[in-house]
Amino acid sequence: MQRVTAGPPWALHDIAAIRRIESAAALGLPPHALMQRAGLAVARLALALAPHEPGVWLACGPGNNGGDGLEAAWHLKAWGRSPVVTWLGDEQSVPADARASLERARHAGVVFTDTPPPRCGLAIDALFGLGARRPLAGRAAQCRDALATLAAAGTPVLAVDLPSGLDADTGTGEQPVRADHTLSLLALKPGLFTAQGRDAAGQVWFDDLGVTASEPASAMLSARPEPVLRPHASHKGSWGDVAVVGGAAGLRGAALLAARAALHAGAGRVFVAPLQASGEPTLDPFQPDLMFRDPEALDLPRLHIVCGCGGGDAVRAVLPRIISSARSLVLDADALNAIAADASLGKLLRARSGRADRPSVITPHPLEAARLLQLTAGEVQQDRLSAARKLVEAFGCVVVLKGSGSVIAAPGEVPRINPTGNARLAIAGTGDVLAGMVATRMARGQAPFAAACDAVHAHGELADHWPAGETLTAAALARSIAPD
């Protein structure tokens, strides 16, 4: 069993792949073996989480997720604990494996009750796992509410395989169980790490039940970036030139944030090309290293461009030239809104996909993604991985779909879900900082997909390591970037 932490590139499998892995593994094992391993793993983790509390309540559903819970109860009883089970199954329709575990638990003298105990040392959610495809209702919803009441009183909640009611593929669900810990069995699921998954699952643990996955990963958790060695014999030209085009009147800050982020991330030179800026000062007094230019004067084929941050409507006019000519391109915010409103810009972006030397990355949040796909933001959030894939199909570029568990997708690549970051990033300007970080990585010569994955990971880690009690603002975030 392993604790899932941000760092290694964990493989994720969708429901269809897990069902195939399960069938292949079962062929070589005696009946009930996988559930026995699952129940043992759950019981071990339960013991580790509440070593001094004998009372454990297990809410067990009608299928094999409930069977895992019953099997765990049997172990806990054998180890001298006091498990109490609420079982929602039906004697007539219980699956064979779950029946075997039910009988073991009954014969061992595990207590069964219809009503949850008022208190216990640990509560285990074994209501539904992979089979949950509809909202919890009736007694299952009552158990979910009882788990919430216990959690509010300080009882840790451990979910078996998935928080019940959470969709393993998408991380969506209507009021899923909220767990402090989730033990994912056989394979890790994408839904634990995106959309509502992170809030519902708490700390994720993984036990492969002794089975090597016989299926390719459906997605991966992106790994911590490798540090980049900066050779002593390098100069500012070695680290690339980033130019930020945006910051229309009243929105200057967004462009400055992206530019400062690019500078702190280690670009060799950073230019700012504000839109509608005639007669304004051409200096950022807090960051005098930034060089100001007229957007029309930029040598685009040499430059790694960030476009859109605070672009307003004015960005529309400069986009055709930028999309056609920029050396590399990160498109954010108003640039994406302009593309959503004008199919000819989308065609220009798509045309870049034929040129490996002209990479492009788009960084929409869910509403911008929805505009690009002509969906609602709710529809995008309903299946974030598939929304990111659709954007890749539409524009042929690297896509960063921001939000809890940002998804990074690209042509020919297994999609990544980013495991870092927290709600402190849910403020204005942090997306501009991210755009500057992605562009800098491309300016330094990284391939666009890796640049996007690494920048998103590093951006999230800044928030994860933010000092307690200090406010995270986008400007402070940009300043805190340390080039690696």
Ligand SMILES: NC(=O)C1=CN([C@@H]2O[C@H](COP(=O)(O)OP(=O)(O)OC[C@H]3O[C@@H](n4cnc5c(N)ncnc54)[C@H](O)[C@@H]3O)[C@@H](O)[C@H]2O)[C@@H](O)CC1
């Ligand atoms: N796949 C495997 O190899 C293994 C699976 N195991 C466990 O088995 C689970 C999957 O078991 P099942 O396929 O039996 O599915 P579940 O136990 O998740 O659900 C059982 C059934 O409940 C019904 N159901 C779903 N949502 C409901 C709702 N909201 N209200 C009422 N009924 C609902 C569905 O018809 C579903 O088939 C996994 O998540 C895991 O916990 C483990 O035993 C280890 C091995």
Ligand SMILES: [K+]
């Ligand atoms: K569960």
